[in-house]
Amino acid sequence: MPSLPHRYAGAEWVHGTEERPALHQKGLLERTQCRHVQATILQAMRDLLLDRSLEAALRSVMAASKKLLGGKVPVSELVEGGFLKRANQRDLMRMAGLVGKDGEREKVDKTTREQDASLARSPSYACAIEQLKASASASGTPTRVFRLGEYVPFVLVSKSGGASGSKQFENVATADDVVLRRTPVSLKLLYTNRLLPALFGQFQERTGTTTKAAAAADKPALLGRLLPADRVALLRSEAARIDDC
Numbered sequence: 001m002p003s004l005p006h007r008y009a010g011a012e013w014v015h016g017t018e019e020r021p022a023l024h025q026k027g028l029l030e031r032t033q034c035r036h037v038q039a040t041i042l043q044a045m046r047d048l049l050l051d052r053s054l055e056a057a058l059r060s061v062m063a064a065s066k067k068l069l070g071g072k073v074p075v076s077e078l079v080e081g082g083f084l085k086r087a088n089q090r091d092l093m094r095m096a097g098l099v100g101k102d103g104e105r106e107k108v109d110k111t112t113r114e115q116d117a118s119l120a121r122s123p124s125y126a127c128a129i130e131q132l133k134a135s136a137s138a139s140g141t142p143t144r145v146f147r148l149g150e151y152v153p154f155v156l157v158s159k160s161g162g163a164s165g166s167k168q169f170e171n172v173a174t175a176d177d178v179v180l181r182r183t184p185v186s187l188k189l190l191y192t193n194r195l196l197p198a199l200f201g202q203f204q205e206r207t208g209t210t211t212k213a214a215a216a217a218d219k220p221a222l223l224g225r226l227l228p229a230d231r232v233a234l235l236r237s238e239a240a241r242i243d244d245c
Contacts, residue, residue, distance in 0.1 A: 011049045021050060031151070034080040034190070036073050037198050040064040044199065044223065057223065061199055068195060069187050078185055079175050080194070081153040082124025088148040095120050096129045099140040126169040127154040156194075158186045168193075199223050200232050 007027035014022065023046050029038050040061060047057035067073055087095070094106045095116045108116070119125045128146050135144035146152070154172040173183050200223055223232075 009045050009049060023050060032080055032082055033198065034194065035077040036064070036068060036190075037080075037194050039077070040195060041198055054227075061223065065191060065195065068191055071185075071187060075155065075175055075178050075185065078190060079153050079155055081151050082122065084124065084128060084146055084148060084150050084152060087119055087125060087128075089146050091116070091119075092125070092128055092132055092146055093142065095125070096132045096136075096142075098132060098136055098142060121167065121169045123154055123156070123169050123172045124152040127172045127174065128152050130172075131174065156186045156189050157183045158189075159183060200227075 009023065009025035009028055011021035012024035023042065025042075025045060028045070029041060043060045043064070044057040047053050047060055084092070090106070093099075094108065097105065099105055120129060131144050132142040132146075135142045137143065153175065155175055155178050156168070157171050157173045157178060159171050159173070168189070171186060171189075173181075177183055178185060
């Protein structure tokens with residue numbers, strides 16, 4: 001299948017006597033992806049590379065889409081995450097408006113405030129900030145501690161009930177919050193913003209061509225490079241109607 005340096009997949013025979021080859025891939029799965037997206041990608045690659053069937057791959061993708069949009073995927077398989085590469089505990093406390101050890105809120109310049117606001121709009125940072133606020137004691141000091149570079153798991157949810165104008169970073173929660181508080185998971189957002197881009201690449205314009213920015217950021221989506229734009233659009237529309245039935 002089409003590949004880029006350090007990102008590839010293929011059928012592998014280790015000894016040459018196996019009845020069926022094993023799937024070997026590198027770089028096509030990301031730790032930040034939820035397990036359902038990863039499992040869907042792996043199954044589609046097995047269908048494509050081991051069974052050499054594009055139609056089987058499309059059927060497995062449709063089945064995974066129906067399962068997701070039908071609410072039949074456990075929360076544990078919908079947990080994704082991100083790394084806190086640009087903020088430590090002190091930075092996160094500042095973003096959360098919490099006091100430091102001296103009992104005072106840190107004062108920063110305009111540039112730092114703008115950088116903080118930009119980071120706080122990232123789902124992983126937003127989730128970390130919410131956890132700090134929730135763990136804050138009466139004195140304003142949080143009991144939760146985050147390290148620079150730490151991986152923060154979260155689930156895309158619908159806190160606003162689907163209200164227009166709500167931002168993605170405003171609708172993230174921990175898996176425990178989803179289970180204990182029964183916060184609804186945003187299944188449509190997971191489908192359109194996670195599952196589809198992983199399989200078909202970045203979203204395309206109505207003309208069927210990708211924008212320059214999207215093309216530059218695109219990754220080797222296994223089905224997006226094998227199907228024409230009209231077939232991809234049809235698959236999206238078919239799966240998107242499932243939860244409206």
